[in-house]
Amino acid sequence: MVGLPARGKTYISKKLTRYLNWIGVPTKVFNVGQYRREAVKTYKNFEFFKPDNEEAMRIRKACASAALSDVAAYFAKEYGQVAVFDATNTTRERRAIINTFAKERGYKVFFVESICDDPDIIAENIKQVKFGSPDYIDRDIEEAMQDFVQRIECYKASYMPIDDEIDRKLSYIKIFDVGSRYLVNQVQDHIQSRIVYYLMNIHVTPRSIYLSRHGESELNLLGRIGGDSGLSPRGHKYAGALASFIRGQKIKDLKVWTSHMKRTIQTAETLGVQYEQWKALNEIDAGVCEELTYEEIQENFPEEFAMRDQDKYRYRYPKGESYEDLVHRLEPVIMELERQENVLVICHQAVMRCLLAYFLDKAGDELPYLRCPLHTVLKLTPVAYGCKVESFFLNIEAVNTHREKPKNVNVNRNPEEALLTVPDHI
Amino acid sequence: MPRELTQNRIQKTWVPTKDDKRRATGAPHFANPPTVIVMVGLPARGKTYMSKKLTRYLNWIGIPTKVFNVGEYRREAVNYSSYDFFKPDNESAFKIRQQCALAALRDVKNYLKDEGGQVAVFDATNTTRERRELILKFGKENDFKIFFIESVCDDPNVIASNIMEVKVSCPDYRDCNKTDAMMDFQKRIECYKTSYQPLDPDRHDRELSFIKVIDVGRRFLVNRIQDHIQTKIVYYLMNIHVQPRTIYLCRHGESTDNLEGRLGGDSGLSLRGRQFSAALARFVEEQQLKDLKVWASQLRRCIQTAEHLGVPYEQWKALNEIDAGMCEEMTYDEMKEKFPEEFALRDEDKYYYRYPAGESYQDLVQRVEPVIMELERQENVLVVCHQAVMRCLLAYFLDKSAEEMPYLKCPLHTVLKLTPVAYGCKVESISLNVEAVNTHRDRPEEVKRGPGTLIRRNSVTPLTSPESHIKKPRIDNLEEASIQELPNSVASLALCSSQHIPLTLTGPYWLGKVCLT
Numbered sequence: 001m002v003g004l005p006a007r008g009k010t011y012i013s014k015k016l017t018r019y020l021n022w023i024g025v026p027t028k029v030f031n032v033g034q035y036r037r038e039a040v041k042t043y044k045n046f047e048f049f050k051p052d053n054e055e056a057m058r059i060r061k062a063c064a065s066a067a068l069s070d071v072a073a074y075f076a077k078e079y080g081q082v083a084v085f086d087a088t089n090t091t092r093e094r095r096a097i098i099n100t101f102a103k104e105r106g107y108k109v110f111f112v113e114s115i116c117d118d119p120d121i122i123a124e125n126i127k128q129v130k131f132g133s134p135d136y137i138d139r140d141i142e143e144a145m146q147d148f149v150q151r152i153e154c155y156k157a158s159y160m161p162i163d164d165e166i167d168r169k170l171s172y173i174k175i176f177d178v179g180s181r182y183l184v185n186q187v188q189d190h191i192q193s194r195i196v197y198y199l200m201n202i203h204v205t206p207r208s209i210y211l212s213r214h215g216e217s218e219l220n221l222l223g224r225i226g227g228d229s230g231l232s233p234r235g236h237k238y239a240g241a242l243a244s245f246i247r248g249q250k251i252k253d254l255k256v257w258t259s260h261m262k263r264t265i266q267t268a269e270t271l272g273v274q275y276e277q278w279k280a281l282n283e284i285d286a287g288v289c290e291e292l293t294y295e296e297i298q299e300n301f302p303e304e305f306a307m308r309d310q311d312k313y314r315y316r317y318p319k320g321e322s323y324e325d326l327v328h329r330l331e332p333v334i335m336e337l338e339r340q341e342n343v344l345v346i347c348h349q350a351v352m353r354c355l356l357a358y359f360l361d362k363a364g365d366e367l368p369y370l371r372c373p374l375h376t377v378l379k380l381t382p383v384a385y386g387c388k389v390e391s392f393f394l395n396i397e398a399v400n401t402h403r404e405k406p407k408n409v410n411v412n413r414n415p416e417e418a419l420l421t422v423p424d425h426i
Numbered sequence: 427m428p429r430e431l432t433q434n435r436i437q438k439t440w441v442p443t444k445d446d447k448r449r450a451t452g453a454p455h456f457a458n459p460p461t462v463i464v465m466v467g468l469p470a471r472g473k474t475y476m477s478k479k480l481t482r483y484l485n486w487i488g489i490p491t492k493v494f495n496v497g498e499y500r501r502e503a504v505n506y507s508s509y510d511f512f513k514p515d516n517e518s519a520f521k522i523r524q525q526c527a528l529a530a531l532r533d534v535k536n537y538l539k540d541e542g543g544q545v546a547v548f549d550a551t552n553t554t555r556e557r558r559e560l561i562l563k564f565g566k567e568n569d570f571k572i573f574f575i576e577s578v579c580d581d582p583n584v585i586a587s588n589i590m591e592v593k594v595s596c597p598d599y600r601d602c603n604k605t606d607a608m609m610d611f612q613k614r615i616e617c618y619k620t621s622y623q624p625l626d627p628d629r630h631d632r633e634l635s636f637i638k639v640i641d642v643g644r645r646f647l648v649n650r651i652q653d654h655i656q657t658k659i660v661y662y663l664m665n666i667h668v669q670p671r672t673i674y675l676c677r678h679g680e681s682t683d684n685l686e687g688r689l690g691g692d693s694g695l696s697l698r699g700r701q702f703s704a705a706l707a708r709f710v711e712e713q714q715l716k717d718l719k720v721w722a723s724q725l726r727r728c729i730q731t732a733e734h735l736g737v738p739y740e741q742w743k744a745l746n747e748i749d750a751g752m753c754e755e756m757t758y759d760e761m762k763e764k765f766p767e768e769f770a771l772r773d774e775d776k777y778y779y780r781y782p783a784g785e786s787y788q789d790l791v792q793r794v795e796p797v798i799m800e801l802e803r804q805e806n807v808l809v810v811c812h813q814a815v816m817r818c819l820l821a822y823f824l825d826k827s828a829e830e831m832p833y834l835k836c837p838l839h840t841v842l843k844l845t846p847v848a849y850g851c852k853v854e855s856i857s858l859n860v861e862a863v864n865t866h867r868d869r870p871e872e873v874k875r876g877p878g879t880l881i882r883r884n885s886v887t888p889l890t891s892p893e894s895h896i897k898k899p900r901i902d903n904l905e906e907a908s909i910q911e912l913p914n915s916v917a918s919l920a921l922c923s924s925q926h927i928p929l930t931l932t933g934p935y936w937l938g939k940v941c942l943t
Contacts, residue, residue: 164645180649180650181627181647181648181649181650182646182647182648182649183645183646183647183648184645184646184647184648184664185644185645185646186644186645187664190800190803193661193664193665193803196664197657197661197664200648200651200657200660200661201657228783260438260439260440261440262431262433262440265431265440266431266440269429269431269442277439279789279792280792290783319692319754325743328743336654339654339657
């Protein structure tokens with residue numbers, strides 16, 4: 001990352017890392033500020049960052065080196081594929097060190113520079129994330145703001161933005177004014193192209209994303225998975241409750257998305273507003289197990305059932321899909337969600353788990369077990385570096401469709417052990 | 427009361443009963459106001475190349491798009507003599523050029539308002555602020571979004587190469603030899619240079635939405651993207667390149683299911699299929715390609731085929747054959763017997779038809795789009811896939827419409843070699859001389875062709891980029907020039923079959939004339 005303090009570098013680092021991990025590219029952030037906080041236990045004031053503070057300079061250089069070592073270890077020993085080096089990196093000298101480091105080891109380097117001179121945006125950034133930082137935890141807000149502004153000044157004198165002529169051989173993207181303009185230079189490969197595409201689609205306008213499943217369906221009642229059934233009477237009631245809830249939220253310009261399956265469309269119909277159908281939001285395809293109960297799966301495909309419990313994320317139903325396939329299928333939905341503002345997505349259990357895992361940064365081992373009960377709306381609001389989640393159960397009873405991982409996942413287990421965690425149904 | 431839903435019999439989508447006739451889309455199309463893409467740049471900067479390629483892509487993903495090339499309007503109006511026509515002080519020529527631009531804009535308006543178009547690509551130099559102001563005003567009056575694509579390039583080698591590739595053979599230089607043509611064209615470029623005002627992101631043009639493509643994609647400046655379609659356009663432009671390369675498309679070797687006439691499934695290769703794979707390995711070696719990437723689907727028959735090549739290959743689930751849902755592993759006869767209605771519906775509208783609990787060609791296009799994007803990024807690639815998938819990919823490269831796509835001929839044991847050339851794609855069909863069953867089903871004669879497949883706006887329906895064949899614009903009185911649309915099949919055949927390829931292969935291959943429909 002490159003840029004003065006409070007230009008959104010850490011915000012971008014964390015968001016990008018979350019996205020890359022979700023699509024299956026092992027990525028990690030290395031924030032040099034954290035290394036500095038480890039080395040210098042207490043932060044006094046901006047004087048630490050003065051260019052003539054030699055001792056501090058030495059510490060800061062050491063921190064950067066330590067972070068780079070960890071990057072090397074991440075690639076060599078932890079199967080990392082992308083490392084995000086999150087620091088100001090505002091001098092040509094520092095960037096040359098990084099390029100040398102990478103060249104020696106055969107790593108590719110891609111710079112993301114954030115440039116912004118709008119004082120309102122900067123003040124807002126400082127409020128959002130700096131006051132809560134460990135550096136300012138016991139300070140008065142006015143004092144903290146003053147100090148931080150001085151901190152930025154320390155960097156300004158020596159700031160050398162990436163230069164279009166001198167740095168013409170480097171691969172980079174410059175982001176101006178929170179995305180109003182981009183300059184992209186020498187994209188080398190697929191992953192850099194995806195990174196650029198992602199960065200060009202995200203925005204920071206406040207908004208909320210509502211995730212919900214369809215209302216309870218006829219097959220839900222019977223404990224059967226998949227299929228394309230309609231809503232049960234309680235499901236219809238939920239649709240009505242959802243409509244009231246949405247009206248109560250008084251959302252500006254809400255977009256509503258559903259899958260191609262009857263139950264989500266029926267749910268959306270009750271809202272009485274326009275909605276768009278995405279085939280990509282269809283429930284996971286259970287292949288040969290479509291419309292079976294868990295008991296029937298255990299009876300007919302006990303081995304498959306066990307293997308699913310062993311690795312629910314990667315397990316692919318015969319002639320069907322896996323969660324991993326789902327993530328891949330949902331990527332355009334996520335990309336469009338990033339572009340949009342207020343959206344209500346009416347989808348299915350596995351699909352909702354995948355989307356939620358993206359927003360809440362949940363890895364493959366947790367993703368298939370996230371709780372997404374029927375008749376509950378999750379409201380996601382971006383805040384600071386993450387996402388606030390509020391859960392609204394709309395008070396219409398429904399069956400439970402959540403199956404926890406049983407203790408015994410061995411293929412030789414007894415049927416009872418396999419069926420231990422199956423929720424009740426008719 | 428929530429509306430009653432019915433399931434559309436062809437697409438299997440659930441729609442409110444009253445709306446039964448509406449063609450559904452696979453993914454939302456974020457109904458945007460129509461967009462005019464305005465090319466900007468000196469001659470020989472790749473504007474027409476980008477216009478045509480972008481249009482082909484947008485049509486393939488279902489966004490009705492058309493190019494309006496002002497040069498073509500000019501050629502209708504006057505006979506070209508020399509670069510003097512373009513001299514800045516040539517007043518009468520200037521007037522003609524102005525009229526041509528206006529005529530083209532009128533046609534843009536018709537296309538976007540009355541003909542169901544969603545994107546119009548206004549392909550001209552548009553190098554002055556004055557001209558761009560005119561277009562912005564036009565956009566504002568008509569509620570069209572305006573997006574500029576400027577191509578900036580000062581590398582003399584690239585420019586000379588462009589001129590050789592597409593200019594010396596263009597109608598303007600029909601009666602000239604190459605050197606004369608080159609010299610005249612260079613002088614033509616000079617005429618534009620003095621008045622060229624590039625887009626200025628810092629001051630004058632800071633509020634405009636545009637992308638500057640610098641030095642054939644080494645660098646991009648992107649300003650104020652407004653919406654989804656502009657993001658997709660930018661992403662596409664950032665992924666394409668002009669390095670010479672070749673794409674090979676072929677199906678897996680004949681499978682045991684193929685022998686029985688069964689659809690789908692996941693069977694292995696037959697004996698002849700294995701022979702084909704070996705032949706394919708020999709073929710690939712003989713092509714002596716630099717850095718060939720090999721891609722296969724995740725189905726066994728493709729992987730077995732790829733394995734024979736003895737080189738690393740990548741598996742893409744997105745390349746899997748179309749999912750025939752409840753009809754998987756049936757023969758066509760069994761399908762006709764068990765699901766007679768479905769069978770008939772499929773023949774009625776093969777592009778939109780979705781197998782029950784399966785997929786349609788329309789779904790396939792969406793599924794396969796990331797493959798196309800990555801193919802654009804890559805250089806030499808061999809894609810080992812399946813009949814329906816290969817038809818989708820081929821339709822993209824050869825600009826075939828949704829009507830034609832499901833009937834493109836992609837026989838077993840035949841490699842299609844695609845080479846980008848000028849504004850299009852050269853196709854060579856190479857049969858590797860290993861016998862196989864024929865899996866192609868022609869469009870049945872007895873199916874009543876209805877009053878033309880209604881291509882609706884906002885549907886994922888690949889359209890062939892319309893040839894901008896226009897009648898002479900009446901430049902003396904301001905009458906609308908009407909655009910004669912050639913029937914799609916004729917226009918696109920012209921694009922591919924006009925190339926007659928000399929036999930470059932020796933040995934056991936039969937190089938056939940390409941006849942894909």
